[in-house]
Amino acid sequence: MRTLLKNGRILDPSQDLDVIGHIMIEDDQIAAMGPDIPSDDVDDIYDCTGLWICPGLVDPHVHLREPGREDEETIVSGTQAAAAGGFTTICCMPNTWPPLDNPSLVDFILDRAASPEAGGVFVAPVGALTVGMRGEQIADLAAMKRAGIVAASDEEFPIQSSFIMQKAMETCVQVDLPIMAHCEDLSLSNGGAMNEGAMSAVLGVKGIPRSAEEIMVMRNCLLSLHTGCQLHVMRVSTWGAIEMIRQAKYLGAPVTCEVSPQHFVFTEEHVGEFDTHFKMLPPLRTQVDIDIMLQALQEGTIDVISSDHSPHASHKTQAPFEDAPFGQVGLESIVGVTLTHLTHRGILTPLETIRKLSTKPAQILRLDAGTLKPGETPIAQITVIDPGFEWTFDVNKTFSRSRNSPFHGMTLKGRSVLTFSGSEIYRDRHFSDDRITMVT
Amino acid sequence: MARNLLSIRHLNPDQIEELLTLGREFKQWVVEGKEIARLNRVVGQLFFENSTRTRVSFEQAAHYLGLKSVNFSTTGSSLKKGETLKDTILTLRYERLNGLVMRHPSSGAPALAARYFPGPVLNAGDGRHEHPTQALADALTIRERKGSLEGLTVAIVGDVEHSRVARSNAWLMAKMGANVRFVGPRTLMPAHSGLLPGDVFYDLESGIKDADVIIALRLQRERMSDGLIGSIGEYARQYQINRDKLRYAAPDVLLLHPGPINRGIELDDAAADGEQSVITAQVENGIFVRMAALYWCFYEPEPPKPAPKSRAKKVKA
Structure with missing residues (x-):
């Protein structure tokens, strides 16, 4: 053939x-x-x-919801969406129910992803960093790595204790796994639902200050610098966080980061009249943040563009703004949105666009993907x-399976x-x- | 054709004028004991948060208009069984309620309800967002004494960040030509107030200097355990409106408070019961502006649209 x-x-x-x-x-x-x-x-x-x-696209940040919320997404529907969006490899996040914190669940996910009705894309699971993502006890990362995880993350439940994070990083150096970190100081975000800014003041919605993100980015970058643990900062949203990452890279910390399209397309103003489709984590920020983000994409401080595909049932998004969940589905819109807003506007060349959507995430997570070199990937x-x-x-x-998209x-x-x-x-x-x- | 009253922010000065004029007329009629045409509708009073005064006020307003009130509160509802707000609203819609008065702890909840309910939805306070009828009551009270809001200096004092009363009043006063000032400690002020219509003052004396109107806000005692203020006593020392502090304001200043008052915290007895205080008038006017709001929502004064003549033409062509 x-x-x-x-x-x-x-x-x-x-x-x-x-x-x-x-x-x-x-x-x-x-x-x-x-x-x-x-x-x-x-x-x-x-x-x-x-x-x-191009080399098959690689999305390092996808929520497949299975097991636990199969009404929102399954491994089958999610991988089909990925294939339709142009992806051949995706990483699935551990915040399922139960959380992906043990090798048997890793086996389960890999089995499902390999089933004939699935989309035919490679699924590279990301394991929980701590047991139950509770931020207390480090999960059995070595066993999960043997089962096939490519990174560890506590996703939306970021480890608050600097001590635990430091130990988690040391463990990850030991077992040779990168950490993917959602950076948020929960004492500062404290139940907030949108950017703390002029819009949240008008709408009377509790705000998430930018410092909630920046403090954790800084802490994690410093811990990465001192432990030598490879750190991938997920979904950066503020200019301050970008500046922290720029500094960390300058200091030689093994740090990379990603943005998701919603954060370079929309601002807090798009929340409008409590539109829950614009409720994101981290929240949509301001035009200044977008301007700096575009610059950082261009100069390479931002390594990766990921979809942060987060399916939610419609009854959850048709709720009062403060009660609605964060996030959006993105696998099938990310190529269009990225080309429209970055490539066709001259912010990224076509080659750099594909680098951020394929080669770079594959390199960061050491996946056999992101290249057209014969023999470098298991299959074309x-x-x-x-x-x-x-x-x-x-x-x-x-x-x-879900319909929550701001696009x-x-x-x-x-x-x-x-x-x-x-x-x-x-x-x-x-x-x-x-x-x-x-x-x- | 029905319309909603979800916020003051979305009203234009003409609409505010309409509502205040209606409120004044209703007051006259009620005081004179005039007959008011009965509206003959059923209004659901949905209170997802405790409220005594607003609820009583809306029920009184409905009573004077001949509207039947149906009460729905969280304790007796299916919300505790996990029903979503959308399903609750749809249920009430098919219980054939004609309108909803809604209080909810979450900002924007009445706007969500309005999407699933065909009749009027009136916001009776949503989270920290707005409390439109309270602002209307305050405006009517001020206008009765000052004639107009135009050019007045209105100082809103206290926990602005957490106050829906502050937001609705600021929009209303600013739209009607008053100069709005927000006065309070930094920890109780929005971090970014750029889109709110008023100037920010962090100390009371300069904030209420020469003010024609002072709207004191209630201080929730939880703010202390939340770490937002050092102590209630210290807050009172700095921001309490009392006999001494009132000297900074204009001599004929009006003192308002949406209630319930924490006496000894945001107001002392001398201020709350003094001759500048119009707090009881606010309560009474609350009924009349709520009548106005209900009437205004049920009967948009726009003439009914002509019958669809053009459609017949199209069919011919």
């Missing part, structure tokens, strides 16, 4: 490659890549003229993106149209049939 992806713009950040050419997939491996590949003996030809051919992982395709994001037409109804330019993981796992209806030649 030979498949040819013909005449696309090949973007492979792992080789700093940005050329027009073809890719030959033989069985489930990339066999050849370049401008001149003989197309004889080919079974299928996909005409990728005008499209980008390729995403084809139509950068010029204009469409309106309709959350009701997504694979996710619903937005016009986007750019969309992933084909996803390969060994073989084709997703083809968008907008990838026209005329582009495919089946040679039999």
Whole structure:
């Protein structure tokens, strides 16, 4: 079985490659890549003229909700959404019920993800850092690592005790695992529901001050510097936090960070009249934060763009603002939103865009992904993106089981149209049939 | 056509004027014992938070308008069984209630209710957000004595951060041409007050200097255990409106308080019972502005839209 992806713009950040050419997939491996590949003996030809051919996208921050909240998402529906969004590898977060804090749950997740009805993407679980994510006792990280976790995190229940965090970091150095940290000082955020700012003052909603995030980013960066533990700061939202990370990198701490599209697209003003679809954690901030964030994306202080895909049942979002949960589904909108707001505006080049959506997260979490180099991934992982395709994001037409998205109804330019993981796992209806030649 | 009263922030000065004029008229009618046409509707009084005065006031208002009140409070409701607010509102809708008066501890809850309820929804206080009818009562009380709000200096004193009364009053007074001042300690003031219509003062003397109106806010005793104020005594020393402090204000200053008063904390007896105090008038006017609010919500004065003539034309074409 030979498949040819013909005449696309090949973007492979792992080789700093940005050329027009073809890719030959033989069985489930990339066999050849370049401008001149003989197309004889080919079974299928996909005409990728005008499209980008990239390493399969990698999302380090996805909530699959299974086990525990299968009404909101399952491993099957979540991986299908990922494939449709252009992802071939996703990391799932441990804040399930029960929490992912032991090896048997890791096995369960990997089994489900490998089932034939799942989306065909690789799921790399992130284990809980402490037992039950209670921030007290370090979980059995070595056993979970043997079972397959790629990082550890207490997600939305950040460890408050600096002592426990320090011990967790030392443990992670010992077992060689990165920590993914949501940074929030809970005594400062203390039940807040949106950015503490001019809007929260008007709406009378309890605010989350920016210092709640920045203090924890600073603490974790310092602990990382002193323990040598690899730290990935999740969903950064304030200019101060970005400045802390810049400093930590300057000091040589092994620190990386990510942002999610909602934080560079929306501000606190989008909360409007208590719109729960704009209730995010950390909260949406201000234009100043966005301006600094765009700069940091450009210069590379921000390493990764992740979706922070957080499905919630609609009865939870149709609630008073302060009672509604934080977050949004994002796997199927992130490529469109990122291209529309960053790439097409000249903030990131196409190559840098793909680096932040694929190569960099794969490198940080040491995944066999994020590259088109033959043999570097277990099977060929390729995403084809139509950068010029204009469409309106309709959350009701997504694979996710949940419908909470602030991007619903937005016009986007750019969309992933084909996803390969060994073989084709997703083809968008907008990838026209005329582009495919089946040679039999 | 029904409309809601969810906040003062969304009203324009004409609408506020309409409501205050209606309130004045209703007061006259009630005092004179005039017959008021019965509205013949059923209003649900939904109190998800304890309230005595606002509830009694709304029930009195409904009584004078001939509206039937149906009470719904958290203790007797299904909320304790885990029912969502949306389901509660839908239930009441199909219990054929015509309107809702709603108090809720969460900011924005009445706005959510209004999405699932076709009739008028009146906000009787939501979290720290707004308490529109209290502001209307205060405005009517001030206007009866000062004639107009235009050009008055109104100082709102106390726990502004946690106060829906402060927000509704600030919007109302500012929209009607008054100069609004927020006075209180930093820990009880919003960290970013840029979008609120008023100037911030952290000390009482300069905050109430030459003020025509002082609205004192209630201080919740929990603020001390929350670590927001050092002690009740220290707060009272700095921010209590008393005989001495009133000298800084204009000689004919009006002193308002939404109640219930913590005597000895935000007001001393001399101020609360003094001749500048209009606190009891506020309570009484509360009934009349709530009548106005209910009437205004049930009967939007816009003329009914003409019958759909154009549709017949379209069919022909």
